[in-house]
Amino acid sequence: MGMNKGFIILSFILIIITIALIIVIVVSSFFLRIHLVEILEYEQRYNNAQLGLISLLSSTHENKKIIEIIAEYEAFGRYDNIEEILTNKISKFSNCYSLSIQDKTLAKSAECEPGMYVARVKIPLPNGEVKILRLVME
Amino acid sequence: MKGTGVEVAAIAILATVMVTGIVMANLVYRIKDVMMSSEESFILEAINRIELLKLSLTQSLLYSTYNSIYRYTNSADGSYDCISNKVYKEMISKSDYKEELDNLIMEEMSAYSEKLEMENTTIKFGKLKIEGDGGLETILEISILFDSNLVDLEDKFDVKSKIEVC
Numbered sequence: 001m002g003m004n005k006g007f008i009i010l011s012f013i014l015i016i017i018t019i020a021l022i023i024v025i026v027v028s029s030f031f032l033r034i035h036l037v038e039i040l041e042y043e044q045r046y047n048n049a050q051l052g053l054i055s056l057l058s059s060t061h062e063n064k065k066i067i068e069i070i071a072e073y074e075a076f077g078r079y080d081n082i083e084e085i086l087t088n089k090i091s092k093f094s095n096c097y098s099l100s101i102q103d104k105t106l107a108k109s110a111e112c113e114p115g116m117y118v119a120r121v122k123i124p125l126p127n128g129e130v131k132i133l134r135l136v137m138e
Numbered sequence: 139m140k141g142t143g144v145e146v147a148a149i150a151i152l153a154t155v156m157v158t159g160i161v162m163a164n165l166v167y168r169i170k171d172v173m174m175s176s177e178e179s180f181i182l183e184a185i186n187r188i189e190l191l192k193l194s195l196t197q198s199l200l201y202s203t204y205n206s207i208y209r210y211t212n213s214a215d216g217s218y219d220c221i222s223n224k225v226y227k228e229m230i231s232k233s234d235y236k237e238e239l240d241n242l243i244m245e246e247m248s249a250y251s252e253k254l255e256m257e258n259t260t261i262k263f264g265k266l267k268i269e270g271d272g273g274l275e276t277i278l279e280i281s282i283l284f285d286s287n288l289v290d291l292e293d294k295f296d297v298k299s300k301i302e303v304c
Contacts, residue, residue: 014150014154015150018154046179050183053190068200071201124253124254126218
């Protein structure tokens with residue numbers, strides 16, 4: 001009788017352990033999956049912001065590269081319409097963005113605050129200085 | 139009753155082992171895919187950073203060439219769209235202008251590259267070619283090394299700048 005009781009208790013303990021293990025595995029795999037998907041999405045969007053910056057700086061406006069226009073704007077204060085020039089270019093690949101040089105905003109989308117996906121590049125100015133250009137995209 | 143207890147215990151152990159095995163196999167398979175995607179992301183990031191640096195170095199060579207011409211001819215700061223005919227004639231009137239410009243351009247480029255270098259990147263310069271015929275064309279060999287724990291990339295390329303006379 002004592003043996004039977006012992007086996008029944010052991011069985012219940014094992015069943016409880018099994019259920020606990022299943023819950024732990026399922027819950028941990030669910031969280032791990034979510035975490036990995038978040039990392040991948042972040043990396044993908046981070047790369048997209050870099051690609052956006054490459055395409056912006058390589059493009060031209062009236063036979064002048066955008067990187068040159070930004071540098072001359074920053075060094076000599078040329079191009080009063082820089083916001084318009086940059087908005088025309090960036091809005092072709094993003095509708096939620098912000099472009100700034102050091103702490104000065106050059107162009108920004110009207111009704112959207114871009115998130116955490118940031119690309120940076122150091123751009124040379126004619127006077128020998130180098131400044132950080134930052135594109136934030138959603 | 140004794141038999142029932144042992145059977146339940148055996149089924150419980152078997153179920154635990156099976157479920158653990160299935161879930162672990164699934165996780166390992168998923169992690170392998172995710173690791174591959176992560177590696178691709180890191181490679182893409184390295185390529186993007188090299189491409190962004192190329193854009194900055196191309197622009198640096200243009201400014202370095204203008205600044206070197208103005209330093210060589212002792213001209214006050216001039217335009218960065220073209221050099222005046224007067225500056226151009228003054229420059230080419232000296233027989234050693236290419237050697238002198240070579241030194242000045244490399245000096246300017248080194249100053250720019252020190253400021254442009256980013257984390258995990260190293261910039262090295264090769265030969266500089268200066269060709270002048272109705273203007274000035276400079277071609278500089280550059281090598282960028284991106285070296286992080288996960289990705290190791292090297293890109294060798296030529297950067298060109300053309301200065302027009304106006």
